[in-house]
Amino acid sequence: MSTTSAPVVPVGRPPAVPRRRRRVFALPEVRWAVAATVAFLLGLALDLAGAPAWAWGALYATAYVCGGWEPAWAGLLALRERTLDVDLLMIVAALGAAAIGQPMDGALLIVIFATSGALEALATARTEDSVRGLLDLTPETARRIGANGAEEVVPVAELAVGEVILVRPGERVGADGLVLDGSSDVDEASITGEPLPVAKHAGNQVFAATVNGTGVLRVRVERDASESVIARIVEMVERASRTKAPAQLLIEKIEQRYSVGVVVATLAVFTIPLLWGAELTEALLRAMTFMIVASPCAVVLATMPPLLSAIANAGRHGVLVKSAAVMQQLGEVDSVVVDKTGTLTEGAPRLSALRLLPGTGFTEETVLAWAAAVENNSEHPLAEAVVAAARARGLDLPAVEEFKALPGIGVTGVVGGATITVARPRHAGLVTELEELGETAVVVERDGHPIAVLGIVDQARGDAAEAVAGLTALTGARPALLTGDNARAAERLAGEVGITDVRAGLLPQDKLDIVQEHAERGRKVLAIGDGVNDAPALTAAHVGVAMGRVGSDVALKAADVVVVRDELAAVPAVVSLSRRARRVVAQNLVLAGAFITGLVLWDLIGTLPLPLGVLGHEGSTVLVGLNGLRLLRESAWSR
Incomplete structure (x- = not known):
């Protein structure tokens, strides 16, 4: 046993990150595909050089085993569950080719089939690697x-x-x-x-x-x-890689019946020529060729690689899409609703005014300390402004009992035996002046009696106007602003970022109702928010997007997409990426359908050589896989 110790790494120092190449060859699908390819090429070289049959035959057999054992086993397990797997059709076709004296053609089929499987595994692995590598960075x-x-x-x-x-x-x-x-x-x-x-x-x-x-x-x-944020990111990505898009589920549902149809048609292609006097070898060769070219391998591979590649690309840019289904749905949205505070704004508001109401008898410091003590338990960005103002004045925050958050309204708690509530104003007369200045006004109450009004301001995100313009261009309609804030503050911000449809003074239920109204009119709604009060709307929307850096845990769990990077402009970018992925899926389906149709007609009407059938069918499968992997490129992510 070696006594060499591992190198000592200082506490918390950045560890080395494994190179991507090692991760690729760690995939068993890639290793088996490479082994099958090497065995096939060596066997082909010996075969063409006139070497003894035992030499190249053993190498072809190695290619069969390396590239075919996994799909064969998966096909047998599926058969035990009374489902016919397309993988099993390929294995049967390859063995059939070997049985009629075409071992090279069968080995070629296995090699290309294994390569297409490795491409799908690579797309899945890259999806996980795009963010899972963050775990290597955790001390x-x-x-x-x-x-x-x-x-x-x-x-x-x-x-x-x-x-x-x-x-x-x-x-x-x-x-x-x-x-x-x-x-x-x-x-x-x-x-x-x-x-x-x-x-x-x-x-x-x-x-x-x-x-x-x-x-x-x-x-x-x-x-x-x-x-931690990193742990949750990894969990989301792993969950996304295990999901399937509706298009893929539909394809797999059709695949079962189609595969049975291919078997029945193959038997017909084999028996009918025999009844008309064809030779056994010729009929069997035509049937094996038909089974190969009619199998829907390329169709099955048309959907998931593009969507998984798009998920991986979005993950690299700080946008976590929770499933392949969500990535597909993102490209369908035609209506957008967006929250104000923490979403369109920076989420770093500051206290701009504290006005005591007449006759209260309390000092500003006392009222601010009470308000900050209650708000200290809240996740809302406005709460942070109150707490930060109290800390800036060096105030000690008293203990709070019976804290309760009132989503869309405010917070309340017992401080020193009195109930302190910090909430949206109930009476406009208390806050008119502040709201006319475009500030958000909240009222501090003690035992139900207003004692002060706080004015809070928050700046629009630097990329908010860009994001609104991008979403408008993609959906054909300007986003609607939904906020619990006052109408004047909301309209001021809306004017800065280019929004004309403003709904202010809303409770969480109101936001939910608006999203459902859009849905009832047949619109595919994209909802963007960050707080607890946004969670119902995010859940009800066709796609919900949470701003992850400042977003609450509830919003992150309710949303389908999480923007980890504090960048609103990433939302139209991921919508655009989804539409690219949908186009690639459509391209793949057309390409796969054209190849299958052309090769089947060639085999039925003319005489399609088995090697050409293998190259055409499996070549189209590889092309479809590579076309999907294009979405991993940096250029696929654009504003």
């Missing part, structure tokens, strides 16, 4: 700070919520958490795709696997390792 250990202030190196998996870790310059952050103190520039490219480091200070959120810059950060762990 295995972190520096935990104990109660006595001592540092302890522990496995990341052992970190618990509430514990504090130390992140030194150049190290990777070990867990999702909140910066307690320190400042640094953090490279978040592994999560958001942003090329420039992001400044982090006390109160900012950091993510596991991101790289710390030159400063030292103390971070409070806020999520278990299994619940």
Whole structure:
């Protein structure tokens, strides 16, 4: 046994990432396809060189075994379940070719068939690799700070919520958490795709696997390792690779009946010529050729590689599509509804005004501390503005009991025996002045009595106008703005980004009703949001998109698509990618259908040589697979 120890890697340092080539050849489908191809080419060379039959025959047999054992086993398992797998048809055809003295043609069929299977496996693997490689970037250990202030190196998996870790310059952050103190520039490219480091200070959120810059950060762990952003990304991608699009499900449903029809037709092609006096070998050769060219291999491969490749490409650009079905549906949308705060806006609002109502007897600091204490438990971006303002004034936040979130309305909790509510205004007279300035106004109440009005402003995202224009061009209609905010603030923002249809003052149920109204009119609705109050609309829409960087857990789970990168313009880009994928699927189906029809007619009307039938049929299968993999290219992602 070797005594050489593994090299020591500093805590949290970026680990080496395996090269893509190693991952490709780790796929069993690729290894078997390569082995079958090598055996076939060596056998063909010996065959053409006039070597003894045992020499090239053994190599052809090796090609049969290497390329055919997996589909043969899968076909037998399917047959046991009383379903006829197209893979089994190919194996039977190859063995039939060998039985009538055409081992080279059968081996060629096996090799090309194995190659097309490897292409499909490659598309699936690239889908997973596009984001799963992030796991390789997650450090295995972190520096935990104990109660006595001592540092302890522990496995990341052992970190618990509430514990504090130390992140030194150049190290990777070990867990999702909140910066307690320190400042640094953090490279978040592994999560958001942003090329420039992001400044982090006390109160900012950091993510596991991101790289710390030159400063030292103390971070409070806020999520278990299994619940980190990276872990959820990987889970979504793995789930997406296991799903099938409606088009694929339809093809597979038809495939069963079609395969039975091919078997029946093959028997007819074999027996009818015999009844008319044809030779056994000639009839069997024609029947085997028919079985090969009539099999729907290319049709079966037409759908999934393009959709999986599109999912992989979107994943590389920070957009997680949860299933192949969703990738297909994205290209069907013709109507868009979008939330305001945190979606069209930056999601980093600031408190612009605090106005005490007459006769309350409380100071600004007291009211702000109460409001921030309650809002500190909320996930809404407006809450962050209140909490940040309180921290900027150095206020201590009192304890809160009986906290309750009221989606679309506000939050409430008991502070010092009194019920403090921070919510949308019930009476317009309290907030008219602030709303006329285009600010979002919320009212602070104590035991049901208004005591102050807070004004909050949020800026439109830099790419919001670009995203709106892109979605308008793709769907032929301008998006509608759905928000619980006041009409003046919503209209001001809508004017900046190019939206004319504004629905303001909405509750979550109102947003849901609007989405359902669109659907009842036959529209395919794309809903974009980020908060708990958006979750019902995201679920009801044809496709729901959540802005993942600032989005709530509820919205991320409800949505079909998650934009991890904080970039709204990625939404029209992924819709455009979906439409490209749908076009490629259509191209593949036409190509596969044309080849099958042409080769079948050639075999029935004329005399189609078996090698040409194999090359035509399996060649079309490979072409279809390669056409789908085109969507992995960087050029397939465009604005």
